[in-house]
Amino acid sequence: MARMEVISRTGCGIITNQGAYPDRKGEGRAYLRQLGIYDDKYIPSLAKVAEMINRHGAISIQQILHGGRYGGIELDYCIQPSSVKQTLRHFRPPKEMSKAQIKQCIYEHAQAARRSIEAGFHGVEITSFMGYLLSDFNSKFTNVRTDEYGGSVENRGRFMVELIQAIKETIGDDKPVIVRLNGVELMDEYGGNTAEECLEFMKMAEGAGADCISLVIGWHESRTGALGRDVSSDHWLHLAEAAKKVVDIPVAFGPRFGDPLLAERALGEGSIDFWE
Secondary structure: OHHHHHHHOOOOOEEEEEEEEOOOOOOOOOOOOOEEOOOHHHHHHHHHHHHHHHHOOOEEEEEEOOOHHHOOOOOOOEEEOOOOOOOOOOOOOEEEOOHHHHHHHHHHHHHHHHHHHHOOOOEEEEEEOEOOHHHHHHOOOOOOOOOOOOOOHHHHOHHHHHHHHHHHHHHOOOOOEEEEEEEEOOOHHHOOOOHHHHHHHHHHHHHHOOOEEEEEEOEOOOOOOOOOOOOOOOOOHHHHHHHHHHOOOOEEEOOOOOOHHHHHHHHHHOOOOEEO
């Protein structure tokens, strides 16, 4: 709360509260101190954060984060679309989700979004990047299903589309839904998505009702550094520019982009809509 109080006074236009996991079992829990949002009992505490952000004039967003491949921190397994083995040993052995589990997970996300709005947040953000659950479905690396949730780009993105639609139906079209999506996975050696496929998922997200794309780079398992000291400040900006060409909704961008002068120029030139 003290940290959020400091941030809320900085003049930020949009402030996103840390990702909360939406399921009671804790399959989505990615780290020990992660917030929970799977029960109405959390609404009063979340409301304190929302009120603080709103009081200082920013748009308040609650992020919903299901760890997927990187979840189950207190369990002996994790869940993902297919039982693709971990490349990093400290993550849990994966179990493939059934269709019933997929539907339940979508419902849990929608209810988490409802709780966010009831707590006073203006909107929600869902996370399809870094190897978390949504990106597990989108990626060719972790999704080798042969049903309607796997195979083609359209099928792999079906979970994301249904999730966005369920959230919008639950909280209403007037509440913004932001989707964090990879501009590039940096998972080529594992057979991950291409940058062109990443753009297709952005178009799918917009078509499903997303109000903004937050563009991010890489997975936890990526061996190519996304943010290293040898990566220039505007190294990934071209991916945001590519995204702007395929979607009509705002594109937020920030990876390695820490120079406010470059950010001001990018905003002025229309390369991005929000600097994160």
